[in-house]
Amino acid sequence: MEILEKIEKIVGKNKVEKLDDGRLVLNMGPSHPAMHGIVRILLTVEGERVKDAEVEIGYLHRGFEKTCENINYNQIIPYTDRLNYVSPFINEVGFVMAVEKMMGVEIPERAKYIRVIMSEIARITDHLTCVAANAMELGAFTPYFYLINSRELLYQAGDMVSGGRVTPNYFRVGGTSFDLSPDFFEFTRNALKELDKNISDAKKLIERNRIFYDRLKDTGKITKEEAINWGFTGPMIRSVGVDYDVRKYNPYLVYERFDFEIPVCFDGDNYSRYLIRMEEIEQSKKIIEQAMEQIPNGPISSDDYSVSLPPKEEVYNSIEGLISHFKLTFEGPKTPKGEIYFAVEGGNGELGYYIVSDGTHKPWRVRVRPPCFSITSAIPRLIKGGYIADIIATFGQINMIGGELER
Amino acid sequence: MGLEKAFGESWVTSKMEFAINWARKFSFFNYPFVTACCGMEFMSTFASTYDIARFGAEFPRFSPRQADVLFVVGTVNQKMAPVLKRVYEQMIEPKWVVSFGVCATSGGFYDNYAVVDGIDKIIPVDVYIPGCPPRPQAVLDALVKLQQKVQKEKLV
């Protein structure tokens, strides 16, 4: 109290209350390892407890939506890769399917199966990255290596079919750009076996680990009603007991033909999100295995040459083939006037595209419904009342991806 | 210089400059300024398949004051520009900058209102890595190039 009295003498009586308050405003980010580089949180803390928080984003805003208004539909596909760059195939599938639905194009069976296989591979890489980064931020470095090693094999599988590891640019409106390479199936089967081994190794290290368990259990808790009100989707909503998954509720492609389940937990904390991600990897593996069994032979893109490129023999040997190749390369596919909303299940939840077309080769407006936008907006709700250290656990399990958050 | 003759084979003589540069180039402490997609390949490079530890640069320091190589990984937009500048200014000499990926190098295909077209408009850059994102092999190649550059540097 002596110090307080001394300060009172200097600064006057009214101001001492603020000093005595004990609150501290703390800046976290944007260049902070646990904030994944691009989110800034202004924390008001009282001791170790978070009393208030304000999240600031926009450090990776790249003008995706404005750029899309100036280029044609096929040129947008590489941009969609870089939305959720951890699961790029899913973004492409969502976009090209929205455009196809608008144009009324039916794609061949084989292309549908390829899309399912690649989407599920992308989902696995998404969850692996999330869990690996989360474990690393909580101090467990070894599982990071196990999980990233199996992700590496899946990247190589993606590389094999598309020529790109992270950003494949593989699907086109009306099908895919190439067929799967002949040794893809064998490679993927081996990669999945390796994945099994790596996951069980990683699970042994973290799942029942005292530190990992204690830091995830009962942190970042939210109730079912609140989660719905905040617009959560994906693993976040399934952790509170709502089994919402676009693949089950509005099946697209050929998802209704596969036998898989949607894992649900009821605790609504970080540990249940971790469990759901791990279980979804298993389910995705099941889907890939079934799809690789069932995949038919046949063409990989639509035979309507105003939508997809004709085969090279026709381009070189017939005038019609050459003209449609030229027109499609220079102008791109043309959509009828109208508006469409189409959603797929991304790594983080419902990934939707709202496209407004003015009847030309370029879209009038492309809006992405980014799954982690509404989740990130709920961060203050999730971390309030907890410890500062819990922010890292919560933030890691949210799986905030800058590309789709800020586009 | 004949010192080896006088003291036996347990001695090695070298130039001061050579020795210090040699020590520096094999013990980079890097600061990953990760913003976007390239971060995924950055993670791969640090994992055991590509193992950047072979080149002595495996240890990320998340404080710019302790780091000597700044990896700018991913797109830098107008909102982020002052942050990058401040991080660079906080690093102590000697310091080097690696521009990781085409977005950091030139803005890439994000030629619009939001993105800075190249971080060399904000800070000086030593090595540019092309690719969107660059493969881990390209990253390791860039690291070797940076080591060669460091070896040739003058101390005064």
Add this chain to the structure above:
Amino acid sequence: MIENLKHIFGNKIIDYVKNYDIDTLVAKKEALIQMISFLKNEEKFDFLMDLFAIDYLGYPDKKFEHRYEIVYNLYSFENNKRLILKVPVTEENPSVDSIVSFYSSADWYEREAYDMYGIVFNGHPNLKRILMYEEFQGHPLRKDYPLKKRQPRIDLK
């Protein structure tokens, strides 16, 4: 459901179409709060999936006068149903009532629409820029904002 809505709101509903299997309603902005409250409480549209704006400046052959439209993308988990509600907003008075009190997720979506299009949401608790920085002049996603007009925060070489 649509019949029900038409019965209650009458001439407040300007248009109803089915856009590729999704019900799309266009309603007057005076009726927005009433309508959102009805949809959320009576029709069980518990998710606000998305909220954004569209700029129709120079849209070919457009049949309406207004420049912007705000799009509310609602989803009902119970009935597995989607509904898109569009509210026209004029260029002279780009403002509409905020629905943060109904859906917490509307908070950031409305801030984004304000940032990108300059649409004011009356009653929003913290309406300021979210993706761009405070010094930024104009609203980048408006059709009359040039694609490459940069506004650097610091001096670039």
